[in-house]
Amino acid sequence: MSKAKVAVLISGRGSNMAALLYASRLPDCPYEIVLVTGDKPGAPGLALAEAEGVAVVRLPAYTPKDKGQFYGALHRALERAGVEYIALAGFMRILPGDFIEKWAGRIVNVHPSLLPKYKGLDTHARAIEAKDAAAGCSVHVVTAELDDGPVLGQVEVAVLPDDTAETLAARVLIAEHQLYPRALADYVMRDRTPEAKLARVREIAMALPGAEETTSHGMPCFRVAGGKMFCYFTHDHHGDGIVAIIVKTSGPDEQAQLIDQDPDVYYRPAYFGPSGWIGVRLDTPDTDWDHIADRIELSWKLVAPRKLLGIREF
Structure with a gap:
């Protein structure tokens, strides 16, 4: 770090x-x-x-x-x-x-x-x-x-x-x-440890309608009302030394575009990458938490049912 x-x-x-x-x-x-x-x-x-x-x-x-x-x-x-x-x-x-x-x-x-x-x-x-x-x-x-x-x-x-x-x-x-x-x-x-970063991610994710926390692939993750996942928290998963979130994009094109624009922040995560998910690093010197919140919400919107989308828009 x-x-x-x-x-x-x-x-x-x-x-x-x-x-x-x-x-x-x-x-x-x-x-x-x-x-x-x-x-x-x-x-x-x-x-x-x-x-x-x-x-x-x-x-x-x-x-x-x-x-x-x-x-x-x-x-x-x-x-x-x-x-x-x-x-x-x-x-x-x-x-x-x-x-x-x-x-x-x-x-x-x-x-x-x-x-x-x-x-x-x-x-x-x-x-x-x-x-x-x-x-x-x-x-x-x-x-x-x-x-x-x-x-x-x-x-x-x-x-x-x-x-x-x-x-x-x-x-x-x-x-x-x-x-x-x-x-x-x-x-x-105080806010640089993986535990502190997970707490911040949890606060953002759990504020979204229908969000639930669970564990998958050995990582804390967040899903919509017992259904689809929209955010994973990874800390040295598979020994990569990275602290990050893994969130959905609209597909491989957006994933590639984001990585090309800012390779210091975005990366193609192992196992998740082929499906269009993207890693967003939380271990950079100047993590932009407003941007992290936006990425988590965009991922949530890609899997949330219409009735929850309506609640969020309201």
């Missing part, structure tokens, strides 16, 4: 960026760092990323009046790099709402407190002042409200009697370096 493409945004030395980068080089890590950038073109972390062979974009520093231009350029740089997820790692800017909306659900951040405690700045001093027994860090999904998105993971760090904000921050940073790579890996895998 291909690795998720991640961009890291920084403002300073990039220690959390480095933790994410070095973790990404482990053989079982499900993400890769494809871009490092930020709001300060002279940030030391950018030089480190370049030395490690990672693509770097040095965007000009911006003032409030340049904000829209900066985030427009950032968005274009991310798209050119094929980025799927953004990891904020000491990026000391509040992202604008329209940027967050474009990347909704695909931006994560590490924050130096046990959220929902101590959102914003001065988290260590606030924990000490409150006489907390433990401080810590959190990784969360970024939403429009500051430090308020769903928490993906946390690590507690004991507050020592003689701690200052600086000494506590140093230990919390160690915890961040341990937590962030694991939380990011878990997050990018």
